[in-house]
Amino acid sequence: MSEANPAFAAIDHATAQAHEASSHWAASTASERARLLRGLADVLEQNATALIALANDESALGEPRLTGELARTAFQLRGFASAAEAGVPYLQIDDAAAPGAPPAGRPRLTLVQVPLGPVAMFSASNFPFAFSVLGGDTASALAAGCPVIVKAHSGHPALSRKVFELAVAVVAQQGLPVGVLTLVEGASREAGAYLVRHPNIAAVAFTGSYQGGVALWRVANERPRPIPFFGELGSINPLVVLPGALANGVAEVAKSLAGSIALGCGQFCTSPGLILVFDDADGRSFTAALADALSTQSPHRMLTDSIRYGFDHAVGKMASHAAVRSLIEMREPRELHEAGDDSCAGPWPRLFEVEAAAFIANSDLHEEMFGPAALVVKVRSVAEVLQVLQAVEGSLTVTLWGVQQNTADNLALIRAAEQIAGRVLFGGVPTGVAVTRAQQHGGPWPASTQPQTTSVGYGALARFLRPVALQDAPDWLIAAKRGGTLS
Structure with a gap:
């Protein structure tokens, strides 16, 4: 042969x-x-x-x-x-x-x-x-x-x-x-x-x-x-935004997260693709600020045509789901449109939103969108956060914003994150992996x-x-x- x-x-x-x-x-x-x-x-x-x-x-x-x-x-x-x-x-x-x-x-x-x-x-x-x-x-x-x-x-x-x-x-x-x-x-x-x-x-x-x-x-x-x-x-890298994490405002943290989602045109295995936000006034303000910040990002073209095809297919599938709402309006490609060739254009960032119950019930919403896109899951309790994390199965990372206090709820969230992730972050964003003796880059299947x-x-x-x-x-x-x- x-x-x-x-x-x-x-x-x-x-x-x-x-x-x-x-x-x-x-x-x-x-x-x-x-x-x-x-x-x-x-x-x-x-x-x-x-x-x-x-x-x-x-x-x-x-x-x-x-x-x-x-x-x-x-x-x-x-x-x-x-x-x-x-x-x-x-x-x-x-x-x-x-x-x-x-x-x-x-x-x-x-x-x-x-x-x-x-x-x-x-x-x-x-x-x-x-x-x-x-x-x-x-x-x-x-x-x-x-x-x-x-x-x-x-x-x-x-x-x-x-x-x-x-x-x-x-x-x-x-x-x-x-x-x-x-x-x-x-x-x-x-x-x-x-x-x-x-x-x-x-x-x-x-x-x-x-x-x-x-x-x-x-x-x-x-x-x-x-x-x-x-x-x-690959991984969808859940990031949990607890109410306490927004006590000092939403603009800066939303901007930081938007930059992480769009970094490298979203082509990072640690890109935060699932954002868990509480459905309260601060959570809704944060989600709106995240959509605004992400819509202003300008990702470059994707690495290969096949990666771009996969991204377009994934976001198209997400956008067409009955339980999902798009938070960023889809626009025409910005580069080379006049020439009729969009293959080298950077894709528009995308942000979607879904209720926790719908996310848990629909495994097709758990798939990675490899590119500058994320799904916001609206949660109403720590118990619901735990159910969403359990539905995710394996992930390279889980980020927990706002668990600085030693409480029963925070301990439950940390244990849940440890069960599904190889690296648990308590601040910042998951993009960027330090090369050290203590690093763990890997996670339970399918990560x-x-x-x-x-x-x-x-x-x-x-x-x-x-x-x-x-x-x-x-x-x-x-x-x-x-x-x-x-x-």
């Missing part, structure tokens, strides 16, 4: 290279891994001007946003280098032997971490640097000792090729096997499924749509030997396929390590495993 399909043949070649490099990279020392990761960060920064211009041509995300994203990408590469040097991938738990009969007596047991092997990394459309060729998934897998096969995203192919070209030069300069980092292209789902199904692949990291992610997740689980699939599939793991932050490398208990192992082996010097 691969001989008749160039994309499949390229996948065969890349995975063979990764398989060949796997043992070498698994046995690499902390200093070797750190040197590579820092070299990759350096080459990004050395070529920042050209790379940002290229990324902007393909994505229209804007140079300020892309400049910050490239800086974040270099920062997290260096952060994973430091994690490797700190011994995180080489951590051991050593239980000394104890004399006597079980259960008190026991052999010596040493728990070590073993790299999974080659990781297929699916780049995301909305982060051309931070979730792409040298993004967090690549950095964390390399730090864990796993070769990476990057599946380039069709939304920024030229940038992906250029970043990869710079990266492989670093790999070569450091005398590492070419299979430590490879790249494949091919926009078809068949090519993606072929990569996931390939016997040389040991794990998959994916950031993208729910539909595409679920299809690949099924492939990973239907293999003769199923493999871990670490998928981030992610592995809610006990994170795809952002230094805990991400744990995804690509498997625990192995060594019983009565010789001291030389334990020492070699601890330093990553086993060859």
